[in-house]
Amino acid sequence: MDMHRFFALLLLSLTFVCCLGLPAPAGAADASSAYAAAKKELASLKGDDRRGSLREPWERLVGRFDGIVRQYPNWGNVPAAMFHGALAVEELAIRSFRKTDFEDAARRFEKLAARYAWHVLADDALLHAADIRGNRLGDAADARKLLDTILTRYPGGDMAESARDLLASLSGAPGGDAPKAPVAVGRSGRLEQDDDGPVANAASTSARAANPSADGGGVAVASAADGVPAAKAAAKPKKSARSDPAKAAKLYAEARKELDALRGDAKRAALREPWLRVMALYEGARDAAPEGELAPNALYGVAVAQEELASRSWRKDDFTAAVARYNDVVAAHPDDSLADDCMLRAARLRANRLDDADGAHQLLEAQLRRYPKGDMAGEARALLADLTAARITAAQPGKAAQPAPVASAASGAQVPQAPAAPARGGKPAVLRQVSWRADNDRATITIELSRETEWRSQYAAPDGASGRPPRLYIDFSEALPDDAVKPGARVSGALLTRVRSDQPSSGHTRVILDFKALKRYKVQAVRNPYRVVIEVGATDAALPDGQRPDDSRVSVPVREADKAAPTTPPKDLVEQLGLTVHTVMIDAGHGGKDPGAMGNGITERNLTLKMARMVGERLRRMGFSVIYTRDRDVFVPLDKRTAFANDKKADLFLSLHVNANTDPRICGFETYYLDLARSDSATRVAARENAVSEKSLSDLQFILTDLMLNAKTQESRDVANFVQDSALGRLRRTGFPAHDNGVRSAPFYVLMGARMPSVLVELGYCTNPDEARRLASEKYLSTLADGVAEGVASYKRKLARFSQR
Numbered sequence: 160m161d162m163h164r165f166f167a168l169l170l171l172s173l174t175f176v177c178c179l180g181l182p183a184p185a186g187a188a189d190a191s192s193a194y195a196a197a198k199k200e201l202a203s204l205k206g207d208d209r210r211g212s213l214r215e216p217w218e219r220l221v222g223r224f225d226g227i228v229r230q231y232p233n234w235g236n237v238p239a240a241m242f243h244g245a246l247a248v249e250e251l252a253i254r255s256f257r258k259t260d261f262e263d264a265a266r267r268f269e270k271l272a273a274r275y276a277w278h279v280l281a282d283d284a285l286l287h288a289a290d291i292r293g294n295r296l297g298d299a300a301d302a303r304k305l306l307d308t309i310l311t312r313y314p315g316g317d318m319a320e321s322a323r324d325l326l327a328s329l330s331g332a333p334g335g336d337a338p339k340a341p342v343a344v345g346r347s348g349r350l351e352q353d354d355d356g357p358v359a360n361a362a363s364t365s366a367r368a369a370n371p372s373a374d375g376g377g378v379a380v381a382s383a384a385d386g387v388p389a390a391k392a393a394a395k396p397k398k399s400a401r402s403d404p405a406k407a408a409k410l411y412a413e414a415r416k417e418l419d420a421l422r423g424d425a426k427r428a429a430l431r432e433p434w435l436r437v438m439a440l441y442e443g444a445r446d447a448a449p450e451g452e453l454a455p456n457a458l459y460g461v462a463v464a465q466e467e468l469a470s471r472s473w474r475k476d477d478f479t480a481a482v483a484r485y486n487d488v489v490a491a492h493p494d495d496s497l498a499d500d501c502m503l504r505a506a507r508l509r510a511n512r513l514d515d516a517d518g519a520h521q522l523l524e525a526q527l528r529r530y531p532k533g534d535m536a537g538e539a540r541a542l543l544a545d546l547t548a549a550r551i552t553a554a555q556p557g558k559a560a561q562p563a564p565v566a567s568a569a570s571g572a573q574v575p576q577a578p579a580a581p582a583r584g585g586k587p588a589v590l591r592q593v594s595w596r597a598d599n600d601r602a603t604i605t606i607e608l609s610r611e612t613e614w615r616s617q618y619a620a621p622d623g624a625s626g627r628p629p630r631l632y633i634d635f636s637e638a639l640p641d642d643a644v645k646p647g648a649r650v651s652g653a654l655l656t657r658v659r660s661d662q663p664s665s666g667h668t669r670v671i672l673d674f675k676a677l678k679r680y681k682v683q684a685v686r687n688p689y690r691v692v693i694e695v696g697a698t699d700a701a702l703p704d705g706q707r708p709d710d711s712r713v714s715v716p717v718r719e720a721d722k723a724a725p726t727t728p729p730k731d732l733v734e735q736l737g738l739t740v741h742t743v744m745i746d747a748g749h750g751g752k753d754p755g756a757m758g759n760g761i762t763e764r765n766l767t768l769k770m771a772r773m774v775g776e777r778l779r780r781m782g783f784s785v786i787y788t789r790d791r792d793v794f795v796p797l798d799k800r801t802a803f804a805n806d807k808k809a810d811l812f813l814s815l816h817v818n819a820n821t822d823p824r825i826c827g828f829e830t831y832y833l834d835l836a837r838s839d840s841a842t843r844v845a846a847r848e849n850a851v852s853e854k855s856l857s858d859l860q861f862i863l864t865d866l867m868l869n870a871k872t873q874e875s876r877d878v879a880n881f882v883q884d885s886a887l888g889r890l891r892r893t894g895f896p897a898h899d900n901g902v903r904s905a906p907f908y909v910l911m912g913a914r915m916p917s918v919l920v921e922l923g924y925c926t927n928p929d930e931a932r933r934l935a936s937e938k939y940l941s942t943l944a945d946g947v948a949e950g951v952a953s954y955k956r957k958l959a960r961f962s963q964r
């Protein structure tokens with residue numbers, strides 16, 4: 160962080176600490192000025208896209224309002240402070256898209272209304288809570304209860320009319336999944352108008368339709384006989400709506416303008432609200448003239464906006480909603496030229512975003528049946544071919560050799576690991592079918608054979624240089640694929656990405672399976688019919704009897720028969736497995752004009768440079784080649800650092816940092832790898848380390864979702880684990896207090912774009928006086944450097960275990 164921000168923070172936290180430390184004064188003047196300042200910050204944060212897109216300033220602001228309530232419980236304006244604290248949480252929620260934030264906001268409003276039922280803000284608070292529960296959290300029943308409370312308790316209040324409107328819009332949506340015509344909720348009585356203007360509730364309602372139940376949990380696309388999505392209430396305009404083509408045209412034009420503007424405005428596009436507004440405008444255009452010529456286009460606009468929102472929020476329910484919105488167009492306007500476009504787009508979403516190849520398949524077949532000559536037919540056929548190839552069906556019983564009887568095996572019994580004895584001398588086994596089931600985390604691949612035959616499996620770790628993903632080879636020394644088994648298929652959108660078969664030599668068939676990620680796998684043979692079943696997991700969750708790929712028992716030992724067979728282990732495999740770490744790029748965080756964190760006499764930029772040299776020296780002694788992003792006190796932009804590592808073809812990127820926190824009690828050692836943040840504290844650390852870049856944290860989260868497929872997340876997490884464990888181990892063995900904050904993930908700008916495994920090490924908190932003292936000691940730093948270097952060496956040894964196989 161830069162110096163100004165740091166001091167501002169420090170001042171802020173000092174103010175806060177001082178305030179808490181004082182005996183509660185009756186000082187209404189203090190409370191008023193603290194409240195006024197916090198309100199000013201709320202306004203400024205709402206208007207500041209860059210700061211407003213970070214989580215930290217909002218949390219700090221909420222803390223300020225909470226602090227006022229705690230410290231001046233008897234101050235007359237406590238309800239207003241509570242109200243604004245809740246508003247701040249609501250604003251945060253709108254930006255974070257997090258359900259927990261919305262829940263927090265609703266609870267705060269409800270608490271205020273319960274505790275200060277007599278206060279002028281009580282009904283405002285209830286209305287906010289109802290709006291959040293009904294439109295954000297999909298809980299219409301609770302929302303209705305809150306609105307009823309407003310109407311019974313404050314029938315003449317200034318919120319009553321808004322409450323009635325909201326109630327009407329909620330009641331009109333039984334089950335909560337039918338988007339309604341826009342109901343402009345008058346909110347003239349609200350204290351703080353949204354900067355974006357009043358939020359049309361219809362938009363929030365249709366966003367709520369995003370929940371998977373809206374179209375059957377993302378499974379049943381084709382409920383009608385011919386596979387075309389059944390018309391849903393959602394697609395039907397309001398019966399009572401009078402046709403007003405002029406209004407429709409006006410709203411439609413407005414929607415298009417908004418959509419274009421939003422596409423060109425990355426900052427605003429990163430928020431949810433503007434997309435909901437575009438959708439509301441399109442829906443309004445359709446409802447103004449449901450039979451008008453613009454209606455199909457307007458409904459199509461809703462779907463497109465929903466899809467674009469989904470591609471930014473990366474939420475499954477948003478993608479599901481987009482599919483539902485495209486289906487709405489087809490259901491309401493089956494004869495419009497847009498209908499086949501919609502089916503194709505819905506099918507793509509199902510296949511690529513929702514891991515629902517079957518659903519996509521059904522949609523495409525329905526599309527081709529209905530619109531065989533449509534301009535989207537070609538693309539539909541291509542996508543269908545892709546999906547069909549993904550199920551290489553080859554059952555041709557007449558042609559296949561008879562299964563060899565397996566007298567002793569019970570039906571479906573598992574033959575653990577050891578391959579069956581080959582039926583020597585006979586015809587080669589026939590590989591009859593390869594089929595699979597895969598989602599994001601798990602995949603099961605079944606290779607069916609005409610009879611028992613010898614097989615072996617090999618794991619190849621991913622390789623950044625060649626772009627090879629995690630891969631499994633299953634080799635059958637005496638088997639031939641059936642004619643109908645296609646040589647290869649790409650699989651869309653699931654853990655399993657590609658299936659191929661190959662014949663490296665006569666009589667030898669190899670099945671090659673590519674994965675997005677691979678953490679555990681097991682391969683075993685099952686009889687009746689004889690098949691080899693491969694189970695793969697992308698997470699640490701255990702497979703039934705699952706093994707980690709680095710488990711030495713994983714590969715099936717080469718048997719006599721293999722040696723006799725004309726084939727040797729795949730030639731390229733050893734090279735592929737020869738992944739190792741030669742060159743380590745060490746990145747001393749910050750430097751030059753960017754001092755990084757400061758506290759208790761420690762300046763991050765200096766300490767990281769010192770540690771970089773210490774770690775580098777140790778790695779060099781261990782035989783690594785070491786390069787540095789900086790070897791003196793200069794400023795190096797974050798994106799230059801990994802670019803440099805890529806240029807130099809480094810095998811590992813190690814970024815060293817010193818942590819800071821406004822709470823001086825927090826201390827400890829933690830190692831990060833690049834991924835979405837999974838905790839608020841990790842988010843805060845990333846926000847701090849990214850401060851020097853122009854990108855906001857939400858920008859980074861969006862960039863990251865696109866990067867993740869290529870990022871070496873698994874390897875980076877491995878490195879992080881090794882570094883964390885050995886550093887902590889070293890400290891403990893040397894007798895230093897070791898606070899293990901664990902391995903975490905967060906979107907660090909400095910790690911983005913690295914083509915090699917990369918980690919960011921936070922050596923300790925300079926804001927903790929004890930830890931700062933330790934960080935100033937040579938012995939401590941030397942121990943830490945030993946540990947970090949040893950972690951890198953352990954990772955290298957792990958890779959070596961593969962290549963020796």
Ligand SMILES: [Zn+2]
Pocket residue numbers: 160748749755756763815816817848
């Ligand atoms: Zn740093």
